[in-house]
Amino acid sequence: MKTSKRLTVAFWIVTVLFCLEMSFTAYYELLVLPQAAHAFTRLGFPTDSFRVELSWAKIVGVLALLIPAAPPRLKEWAYAGFAINLISALIAHISIHDRTAAFIPSSITAVLWTFSYISWRRLETERGSTR
Structure with missing residues (x-):
């Protein structure tokens, strides 16, 4: 298998796993209201407007990453937004001196984000895109 084909397969596997994780958290935050509201309150965030906005x-970011025809600039913004979200989640857990196990989901998701972003940038470079 060619390197770019391997890279493409690796990119889609990691990106789909990352997008599944972000979709599950969005589902939880939108539809599992009492528990999600409690989790946001525990971390020091407003329970309603911020949770829904986030x-x-x-969801919009996941769509931007999964739709192949989405413009590279939109994908770059989606990756940036997810990076801010993941860093903020880690900082929020640190600020309340959360138990060690609370860092595992954010850390795993951050690793998936990193591999997805790096492989996407390599694929963009191979395509000759300098956008």
Whole structure:
């Protein structure tokens, strides 16, 4: 298998796993209301407007990453938004001195984000895109 084909397969596997994780968290935040509201309150965030805004932003970002025809600039913004979200989640957990197990989901998702972003940038470079 050619390197670019391997890279493409690796990119889609990692990106789909990352997008599944972000979709599950958006679903939880939007539809599992009492528990999600409690989790946001525990981390020091407003329970309603911010939670809904964050969830919809995740859904839009997931769509931007999964639609191949989405413009590269839109994908770049989606990756940036997810990076801010993941860093903020880690900081929020640190700020309340959360238990170690609370860092596992955010950390795994951050690793998936990193591999997805790096492989996407390599694929863009191979395509000769300098956007």
